[in-house]
Amino acid sequence: MLTETIGDYxxxxxxxxLPDSEDWVANLAIYAPSTNPMHRNDIFPSQRVAVDVVFSSEREAEAEARVVAISMIEDRRKE
Incomplete structure (x- = not known):
């Protein structure tokens, strides 16, 4: 699992x-800043992203999840 801080997120x-398969799927969770250090403010609960795609390795799936995360954070900053 890749954990990274991007700005405040x-x-x-x-x-x-995937069960009974050699394929992998991308999974992502995004947390926003919280005033309580013991609490994580999840703004995008852990779930599969890039739902129409399977990957041949765990690393490829993680990389795709990171691309989706960056895109979502950039869109959120534009709001």
Missing amino acids: EIECSGIQ
């Missing part, structure tokens, strides 16, 4: 292997 990108 924390992202968790992971690849999850």
Whole structure:
């Protein structure tokens, strides 16, 4: 699992292997700043992204989840 801070946001990108398959899917969670250090403010709960695509490795799936996260954060900043 890849965890990274981008600006004020924390992202968790992971690849999850499909059951009975060698393929992987991209999974993403995004957390926003919280006033309580013991609490994570999830603005995008952990879920599969790039739902029409499977990947041949965990690393490829994580990389795609990161691309989606960056795009979502940039869109949020424009609001």
